[in-house]
Amino acid sequence: MSTIERHSSNPYLSNNLAPVHEEVTVTNLRVTGHIPTELSGRYLRNGPNPAGSVDENTHHWFLGHGMVHGIRLDDGRAMWYRNRWVRTNDVCKVLGGTPPPSDWPKDHPTFSANTNVIGHAGHTFAIVEGGGPPVELGYELDTVRVSNLHGTLPHSFSAHPKRDPKTGDLHVMAYYWAWGNQVQYLVVGVDGRVRRHVDIPLPGGPMLHDLAITEHYVLVFDLPCVFNLDAAMNGVSFPYFWNNDYEARIGLLPREGQATDIKWIPVDPCYIFHPMNAYEDGDEVVLDAVRHPKVFDRDRRGPNEGSPVLTRWWLDGKRGTARSSIVNDRPQEFPRINEELTGRRYRFGYSSGIGTGFAQDTLMKTDVDNGFVQSRVDQPRYGYGEPVFVSREGAKSEDDGYVITLRHDTQSDTSDLAIFDAQAITEDPVAVVHLPVRVPNGFHGNWIPDGN
Numbered sequence: 102m103s104t105i106e107r108h109s110s111n112p113y114l115s116n117n118l119a120p121v122h123e124e125v126t127v128t129n130l131r132v133t134g135h136i137p138t139e140l141s142g143r144y145l146r147n148g149p150n151p152a153g154s155v156d157e158n159t160h161h162w163f164l165g166h167g168m169v170h171g172i173r174l175d176d177g178r179a180m181w182y183r184n185r186w187v188r189t190n191d192v193c194k195v196l197g198g199t200p201p202p203s204d205w206p207k208d209h210p211t212f213s214a215n216t217n218v219i220g221h222a223g224h225t226f227a228i229v230e231g232g233g234p235p236v237e238l239g240y241e242l243d244t245v246r247v248s249n250l251h252g253t254l255p256h257s258f259s260a261h262p263k264r265d266p267k268t269g270d271l272h273v274m275a276y277y278w279a280w281g282n283q284v285q286y287l288v289v290g291v292d293g294r295v296r297r298h299v300d301i302p303l304p305g306g307p308m309l310h311d312l313a314i315t316e317h318y319v320l321v322f323d324l325p326c327v328f329n330l331d332a333a334m335n336g337v338s339f340p341y342f343w344n345n346d347y348e349a350r351i352g353l354l355p356r357e358g359q360a361t362d363i364k365w366i367p368v369d370p371c372y373i374f375h376p377m378n379a380y381e382d383g384d385e386v387v388l389d390a391v392r393h394p395k396v397f398d399r400d401r402r403g404p405n406e407g408s409p410v411l412t413r414w415w416l417d418g419k420r421g422t423a424r425s426s427i428v429n430d431r432p433q434e435f436p437r438i439n440e441e442l443t444g445r446r447y448r449f450g451y452s453s454g455i456g457t458g459f460a461q462d463t464l465m466k467t468d469v470d471n472g473f474v475q476s477r478v479d480q481p482r483y484g485y486g487e488p489v490f491v492s493r494e495g496a497k498s499e500d501d502g503y504v505i506t507l508r509h510d511t512q513s514d515t516s517d518l519a520i521f522d523a524q525a526i527t528e529d530p531v532a533v534v535h536l537p538v539r540v541p542n543g544f545h546g547n548w549i550p551d552g553n
């Protein structure tokens with residue numbers, strides 16, 4: 102069989118980044134191996150999948166309509182696969198149909214909720230950054246409503262809440278261009294209501310994709326990819342640009358503090374989409390994150406200006422200084438960990454190796470204590486998406502569990518959900534759920550156990 106390729110002048114519409122055009126429901130999926138019976142719930146993953154036609158020359162990867170793919174597992178069986186567009190107003194304009202009810206006034210910004218999908222307080226939400234509110238989905242991925250979290254969300258949400266494993270709270274960093282030079286930190290309680298928010302003034306309006314937490318701090322990534330009002334006024338659809346004159350710094354906000362309590366630490370210019378984790382070590386905060394040397398300077402369609410590598414920073418809040426070194430120099434993205442250790446000292450991270458055209462190729466596990474890397478390379482046949490770690494019941498160690506990831510089979514042009522033993526990712530998967538369709542490479546997903 103030959104390898105299937107799809108060509109576009111835009112790399113973010115090519116090969117397995119090309120969108121799919123149908124919503125599909127398939128039940129009783131074929132499985133190879135044995136799905137662990139303790140996995141009862143849904144693996145859900147969101148990503149941009151433009152409905153209708155797009156301009157290949159100007160299309161920005163981050164702006165495609167959101168599509169959530171889901172696989173339900175129960176008692177060792179793969180019950181269904183579904184993919185559904187998140188039916189925000191912009192999607193309904195293309196596909197028709199009635200937009201979902203909204204908790205917000207008519208003029209509130211709602212756009213493609215295309216970046217992540219989470220379960221919290223018994224609800225499922227498709228989420229995005231840059232000003233969009235959470236969009237609630239039903240168990241079978243139908244769009245339910247545009248939510249304001251029971252009237253408690255001041256305005257915008259984020260694509261990357263961090264759950265504190267001790268409290269269950271979600272920590273969120275939101276931004277929206279119309280706020281000017283300011284972002285907003287939010288805490289959402291286990292009841293699904295915002296219980297605290299802090300406005301943080303900044304020198305500009307950075308694209309603030311993610312945050313990290315430690316036991317006592319929230320890390321604010323004030324980095325030099327910033328909003329450009331002139332570009333926005335001139336109709337640029339993605340008006341965030343690299344700015345050499347903007348100081349790169351990371352802020353340590355005490356978890357219950359105010360903006361004036363933040364200790365700002367200058368760092369070498371770079372961009373961070375995703376931290377792997379952060380934790381405190383004496384007077385320092387240790388941050389592991391995928392470091393991009395630069396983004397959105399010359400390449401305006403996606404992040405493609407230098408190799409994204411796993412880097413460790415030591416941030417000294419007392420002295421206001423930082424030092425850094427590379428942990429794993431293989432280009433990568435979508436770092437995940439055992440999230441029972443979010444904000445705490447940890448050892449293992451999982452990520453997706455990144456090749457040409459942001460192709461997700463390799464499945465990697467990095468021991469951040471010593472830099473030892475295990476890689477699963479099945480090129481040219483399989484490419485691996487974001488690896489999600491799920492602890493085994495009664496787990497005895499940090500990596501005692503499963504790594505769950507979507508992979509694309511370039512021979513059959515279909516996708517699988519592959520479940521690996523996290524202690525043996527280079528061995529055959531424990532189970533493979535075979536989908537009869539292709540799932541384009543996307544952004545982020547999660548395992549959502551039933552009842553969550």
Ligand SMILES: [Fe+2]
Nearest residue numbers: 260374375545
């Ligand atoms: Fe992300």
